[in-house]
Amino acid sequence: MIEIERLTRRFGAFTAVDDVSFTVAKGEVLGFLGPNGAGKSTTMKMLAGFVTPTSGTARIAGFDIAEQPVQAKRAMGFLPEGAPTYPEMTVTDFLAFCGRIRGFSGRTLDEKLAIAMAQTQLEGVRLQPIETLSKGFKRRVGLAQALLHDPPVLVLDEPTDGLDPNQKHEVRDLIQRMAPDKAIIISTHILEEVSAVCTRAIIIARGKVLADSPPAALMRPGQTLDQVFRDLTLAPREAA
The missing domain is CATH 3.40.50.300 (P-loop containing nucleotide triphosphate hydrolases)
Structure with missing residues (x-):
């Protein structure tokens, strides 16, 4: 692979x-x-x-x-060192943006977001702007975008x-x-x-x-x- x-x-x-x-x-x-x-x-x-x-x-x-x-x-899903985000976006908005870039929309996009946030335990902060998150939660947002499309x-x-x-x-x-x-x-x-x-x-x-x-x-x-x-x-x- x-x-x-x-x-x-x-x-x-x-x-x-x-x-x-x-x-x-x-x-x-x-x-x-x-x-x-x-x-x-x-x-x-x-x-x-x-x-x-x-x-x-x-x-x-x-x-x-x-x-x-x-x-x-x-x-491929890639989590770089210091994964870049749009800090003013909420967690949900940022991951949805990443999902749309990957070609997802509608119910499929909603399902992908729910799975990625559950995997990385982001549900509790999904409506917070990324700039307000701790370093650990920001890292989990980066990991969620890497997992979003379930790459091999x-x-x-x-x-x-x-x-x-x-x-x-x-x-x-x-x-x-x-x-x-x-x-x-x-x-x-x-x-x-x-x-x-x-x-x-x-x-x-x-x-x-x-x-x-x-x-x-x-x-x-x-x-x-x-x-x-x-x-x-x-x-x-x-x-x-």
């Missing part, structure tokens, strides 16, 4: 993403990990069609994001950022319930989140993939993310 092949992005002399390749199948939840500046968000923006690759290709459900962008984006592919950049512990648990449960029918990529800094919901983990640093395996193979109990990175970067030198 997700195919990334030799994806590279340069900004002048700086290479943000360097020859990255991987695939994600239906039923997989991929945790995408890396330190700040590793290339995670740039990779996800290229996958979503917001940044043009310098070289390489990305496909969603078989559609090339550069050559067939409309078809690719129909099959989800690309979620820090989906639990700003949520309290109970809200984090609810979003993780939602991802687990959706996982069998979708291919999902989650960018996160939270190892607990990877262990809880991900079937695979990719670790990226300086634009290159360092590891791709089940979470249990990468992380020892009680490790921090910094320790995982250190183990991966030091291992080749120690072996040498």
Whole structure:
């Protein structure tokens, strides 16, 4: 469902993403990990069609994001870092606006809105302007728009950022319930989140993939993310 092949992005002399390749199948939840500046968000923006690759290709459900962008984006829900909204709109108005862009109207649109708001537990604030919401509720609005059209592919950049512990648990449960029918990529800094919901983990640093395996193979109990990175970067030198 997700195919990334030799994806590279340069900004002048700086290479943000360097020859990255991987695939994600239906039923997989991929945790995408890396330190700040590793290339995670740039990779996800290229996958979503917001940044043009310098070289390489990305496909969603078989559609090339550069050559067939409309078809690719129909099959994908994208939650970017700091998901933009229209802050003066109410939650219902904003999601309805997103739904109409997706081609829904009438009873179908109403049903889509009701399902997305129930999934993200937004019913209680549906008539509030988005600018009045807490960071956690704003994040849930961004997640709701990504889920609105029930896409087979989800690309979620820090989906639990700003949520309290109970809200984090609810979003993780939602991802687990959706996982069998979708291919999902989650960018996160939270190892607990990877262990809880991900079937695979990719670790990226300086634009290159360092590891791709089940979470249990990468992380020892009680490790921090910094320790995982250190183990991966030091291992080749120690072996040498």
